[in-house]
Amino acid sequence: xxxxxxxxxxxxxxxxxxxAHKRETHKVARTILxxxxxxxxxxxxxxxxxxxxxxTAVIYIEKGEKVLVNxxxxxxIEDGVEKAYIDGxxxxxxxxxxxxxxxxxxxLPASVHIEMVGGDDFVIMGMAKGGGSENASRVYxxxxxxxxxxVADTVAEDLIEIGGRACPPLFVGICIGGDLTLAPxxxxxxxxxxxxxxxxxxxxxxxxxxxxERLNRSGVGPMGLGGDTTCLEVWADALPCHIASLxxxxxxxxxxxxxxxxxx
Amino acid sequence: xxxAKSIKTPLTRKTIDSLSAGDFVLLSGIVYTARxxxxxxxxxxxxKGDKPPIPLKGQVIYYMGPCPPKPGYVCNSAGPTTSSRMxxxxxxxxxxxxxxxxxxxxxxxxxxxxxxxxxxxYFSATGGTAALLSKSIVSMEVVALADLGPEAIYKLELDRxxxxxxxxxxxxxxxGNRR
Numbered sequence: 001x002x003x004x005x006x007x008x009x010x011x012x013x014x015x016x017x018x019x020a021h022k023r024e025t026h027k028v029a030r031t032i033l034x035x036x037x038x039x040x041x042x043x044x045x046x047x048x049x050x051x052x053x054x055x056t057a058v059i060y061i062e063k064g065e066k067v068l069v070n071x072x073x074x075x076x077i078e079d080g081v082e083k084a085y086i087d088g089x090x091x092x093x094x095x096x097x098x099x100x101x102x103x104x105x106x107x108l109p110a111s112v113h114i115e116m117v118g119g120d121d122f123v124i125m126g127m128a129k130g131g132g133s134e135n136a137s138r139v140y141x142x143x144x145x146x147x148x149x150x151v152a153d154t155v156a157e158d159l160i161e162i163g164g165r166a167c168p169p170l171f172v173g174i175c176i177g178g179d180l181t182l183a184p185x186x187x188x189x190x191x192x193x194x195x196x197x198x199x200x201x202x203x204x205x206x207x208x209x210x211x212x213e214r215l216n217r218s219g220v221g222p223m224g225l226g227g228d229t230t231c232l233e234v235w236a237d238a239l240p241c242h243i244a245s246l247x248x249x250x251x252x253x254x255x256x257x258x259x260x261x262x263x264x
Numbered sequence: 265x266x267x268a269k270s271i272k273t274p275l276t277r278k279t280i281d282s283l284s285a286g287d288f289v290l291l292s293g294i295v296y297t298a299r300x301x302x303x304x305x306x307x308x309x310x311x312k313g314d315k316p317p318i319p320l321k322g323q324v325i326y327y328m329g330p331c332p333p334k335p336g337y338v339c340n341s342a343g344p345t346t347s348s349r350m351x352x353x354x355x356x357x358x359x360x361x362x363x364x365x366x367x368x369x370x371x372x373x374x375x376x377x378x379x380x381x382x383x384x385x386y387f388s389a390t391g392g393t394a395a396l397l398s399k400s401i402v403s404m405e406v407v408a409l410a411d412l413g414p415e416a417i418y419k420l421e422l423d424r425x426x427x428x429x430x431x432x433x434x435x436x437x438x439x440g441n442r443r
Binding site for chain 1: 286288301328329330331332333334337340341342343345346348368369370388390391392393394395396397398399413414426428430438439440442
């Protein structure tokens with residue numbers, strides 16, 4: 001999964017960049033979008049990593065209650081990740097301790113999240129998540145009286161402030177509600193949604209369109225060098241939360257959204 | 265783009281002054297890589313008065329940590345990392361003659377001020393186009409801090425690597441034109 005993912009952009013991601021390139025009116029921005037499309041073609045053809053930052057291996061699993069797993073699931077996942085990063089000649093980007101910074105040399109540990117759900121499906125969602133855009137992600141603890149427009153403005157203004165650092169044009173997942181544990185986890189999980197797919201929660205969907213529209217009006221542009229294309233897609237969803245709270249988590253991904261979903 | 269400027273490292277003052285924010289540049293010649301830890305080490309050496317392991321005068325540093333060597337390739341995927349993490353360490357290097365940096369994203373105002381003061385240019389390479397950018401790297405060797413793996417200091421020879429002038433030596437920047 002991770003071997004393939006780091007070499008080939010998902011089709012919905014490639015296509016949304018291609019449409020943005022057609023629409024873009026700034027010269028520098030058009031050149032950058034063209035470089036991104038050319039890069040995807042070279043990477044796929046030659047089996048090279050799309051980006052030298054081949055990411056932290058992020059894995060979400062939805063395990064149906066009727067599915068029986070034999071053996072150690074985490075160990076099996078990590079064996080697969082390690083093999084992909086070695087066989088693919090991908091960069092190992094994990095350090096064992098955040099302050100002594102010694103590389104683990106196998107890109108482990110992976111960031112694994114397992115959720116028990118109803119039914120008999122077993123869904124594995126994998127994402128190679130780069131560090132630059134992860135650094136731009138954040139959690140807000142807003143006042144519960146904050147309005148829908150204020151949520152959208154806060155998120156949009158801060159994403160504009162980040163500018164070119166997170167490799168725009170961006171993909172953004174926003175979780176409104178939940179708590180300090182659930183909100184960022186769900187925000188990141190939203191990045192697995194297909195481009196164009198809505199959450200069905202009208203308020204969240206309005207916030208998503210507002211943030212996207214505001215970013216694309218900002219002039220930040222590809223790599224922050226100016227242009228019409230700052231954001232390729234925003235997905236938002238809501239979770240119940242405490243009466244005193246209004247957590248909002250924003251998970252940012254660069255234009256190279258490398259992810260895959262397998263349903264067994 | 266049709267009006268690309270071809271330039272070669274090390275950079276002369278004349279070359280630096282000829283570049284303006286927004287220029288599309290094809291960069292050739294030797295550049296050195298350095299990321300966070302390498303910058304910290306270079307700053308510590310300079311502060312102690314020791315000689316850095318790489319020349320600085322007229323040189324260009326590329327903020328990049330490549331994928332590991334792949335058989336049949338001079339250099340595996342090799343794109344820029346976020347420049348602002350190197351901001352705190354950059355003025356000291358500019359003071360000692362560094363003439364250019366390549367990375368992605370905005371720089372702090374104090375870095376721009378130091379670029380104007382010492383005469384340096386900041387190039388933006390397109391993040392997430394590492395396979396494309398690696399095609400412009402014609403040779404590569406580790407020159408210092410080998411134990412840091414991807415974060416070591418590499419000496420690269422470039423052949424027409426596509427970059428944009430993000431900030432020029434007069435302090436003019438393509439960043440920050442926000443609506």
